[in-house]
Amino acid sequence: MENVNDYEVQIKNLYKAYDKNTVLENLNMNFMKNKITVVTGPSGCGKTTLLNIISGIEKPDSGEVIMRDNSISYIFQEDRLLPQLTVYQNIAFVLKSNMKQVDMNSIIDKYLTLVKLTEAKDKFPSQLSGGMKRRVAIARAFAYKSRLLLMDEPFKGLDDKLKKEIIEQFLRVYSEDKRTIIFVTHDMKEAELLGDTIYNLE
Amino acid sequence: MKISITKVSRKLFILLFWIFVWELCSLFINNDILLPSPIEVFQVLMKLFYKSYFWLSVFSSVGRVLLGLLLSIGIGVVMGIIAGLNKYVEELLEPLLITIKSTPIMSIIILALVWFKSTNVAIFTSILICFPIIYTNVLQGIKSVDLQLIQMADIYKVKNKYIIKDIYIPSIKHYIVSGILMCLGLGWKVSVTSEVLATPKYSIGLNLLNSKAMLETSELFAWTVVVVLLSFAFELAFKYYMKKTDKLSVN
Numbered sequence: 001m002e003n004v005n006d007y008e009v010q011i012k013n014l015y016k017a018y019d020k021n022t023v024l025e026n027l028n029m030n031f032m033k034n035k036i037t038v039v040t041g042p043s044g045c046g047k048t049t050l051l052n053i054i055s056g057i058e059k060p061d062s063g064e065v066i067m068r069d070n071s072i073s074y075i076f077q078e079d080r081l082l083p084q085l086t087v088y089q090n091i092a093f094v095l096k097s098n099m100k101q102v103d104m105n106s107i108i109d110k111y112l113t114l115v116k117l118t119e120a121k122d123k124f125p126s127q128l129s130g131g132m133k134r135r136v137a138i139a140r141a142f143a144y145k146s147r148l149l150l151m152d153e154p155f156k157g158l159d160d161k162l163k164k165e166i167i168e169q170f171l172r173v174y175s176e177d178k179r180t181i182i183f184v185t186h187d188m189k190e191a192e193l194l195g196d197t198i199y200n201l202e
Numbered sequence: 203m204k205i206s207i208t209k210v211s212r213k214l215f216i217l218l219f220w221i222f223v224w225e226l227c228s229l230f231i232n233n234d235i236l237l238p239s240p241i242e243v244f245q246v247l248m249k250l251f252y253k254s255y256f257w258l259s260v261f262s263s264v265g266r267v268l269l270g271l272l273l274s275i276g277i278g279v280v281m282g283i284i285a286g287l288n289k290y291v292e293e294l295l296e297p298l299l300i301t302i303k304s305t306p307i308m309s310i311i312i313l314a315l316v317w318f319k320s321t322n323v324a325i326f327t328s329i330l331i332c333f334p335i336i337y338t339n340v341l342q343g344i345k346s347v348d349l350q351l352i353q354m355a356d357i358y359k360v361k362n363k364y365i366i367k368d369i370y371i372p373s374i375k376h377y378i379v380s381g382i383l384m385c386l387g388l389g390w391k392v393s394v395t396s397e398v399l400a401t402p403k404y405s406i407g408l409n410l411l412n413s414k415a416m417l418e419t420s421e422l423f424a425w426t427v428v429v430v431l432l433s434f435a436f437e438l439a440f441k442y443y444m445k446k447t448d449k450l451s452v453n
Contacts, residue, residue, distance in 0.1 A: 055357055057357070094354075
């Protein structure tokens with residue numbers, strides 16, 4: 001029997017429209033603590049809008065989002081790395097506002113090791129392959145101390161071999177550092193492989 | 203190495219070509235008061251080099267231009283960032299900027315003559331002419347910042363000082379550099395024009411005015427050459443500095 005305290009995030013009667021185009025209507029969802037919930041559905045069904053509302057990037061027209069904690073990590077569809085900073089500095093960028101240098105060093109080293117990027121830590125994004133950039137974004141999201149991790153089609157555009165490799169690394173990091181994950185994808189294979197719970201938006 | 207030698211020799215050739223054109227024009231006009239020959243101007247310049255007032259004038263003018271440029275850059279960058287981050291500040295400053303940009307330089311100089319000591323007129327005028335250029339460039343740079351990076355920083359609750367240092371400043375750097383390059387030449391023109399009218403004791407402008415009054419056209423040309431060379435040297439020094447800092451940031 002599920003209990004309200006088991007939920008990290010609750011969505012109640014959410015409504016969002018752009019001009020007259022309704023994207024989300026009367027949406028109710030619960031996201032279990034320390035589990036991976038996959039939200040899937042066709043393009044334009046409002047998956048990214050849902051993540052943007054949970055993260056606070058966008059405001060809903062009505063309804064509410066109840067969260068246990070407001071610390072969030074977000075792996076976007078794009079890498080969103082700062083081009084003039086190295087891999088190490090990119091991760092440090094999201095940590096240094098709330099962390100001492102000594103703690104930061106050990107955390108960054110830990111997650112770079114988990115995504116097998118230790119040797120690339122002094123490289124700039126322009127010197128990395130697409131897969132390596134994705135791994136930096138994953139390491140950055142996990143290095144940031146949050147209870148909720150939002151992932152918006154993070155493996156989109158990667159070839160099957162690379163996708164498999166990065167999913168393995170992602171699962172390894174996740175098993176070391178469990179947190180609530182809301183994972184958006186339109187790929188049912190990914191959804192079945194990763195999701196403890198799957199929601200299908202239509 | 204071969205490429206750089208070819209490049210230098212080509213530039214030297216272009217310079218010699220224009221000096222030759224100048225010499226030809228001077229021979230054609232055949233009147234030293236209207237257009238002295240380059241050789242004569244060079245000889246006057248050599249004589250000036252041995253006079254202490256020449257160096258005092260040059261250093262005083264360089265000091266004024268430098269101070270004017272540095273203050274323009276400082277004010278322009280700070281105000282540009284504030285206005286770029288706050289629409290109300292941008293709207294508040296807009297009428298002031300439009301007024302300054304459309305006011306004739308002479309009006310600014312004459313007003314400055316009323317308000318300031320003669321030594322400070324050139325500094326004030328340079329600021330008023332150069333700061334809007336830097337400000338506009340910074341504002342444009344801020345508006346072209348990648349909003350996805352700002353969103354990412356907001357989600358990770360990155361402090362504003364790091365957002366400015368690591369996202370805004372690198373994004374506006376190229377806009378600031380192009381603004382400064384524009385101001386380097388303009389700063390010299392405006393500053394020397396102000397000196398001509400304000401006549402501070404040691405200044406290139408005063409020497410230009412004296413040469414004109416004495417109908418010493420060769421000396422007038424010699425001082426003009428000095429201004430051109432100084433402006434060129436400023437630009438070279440700045441480009442060298444930027445190249446060096448870019449290399450350092452990559453390493």
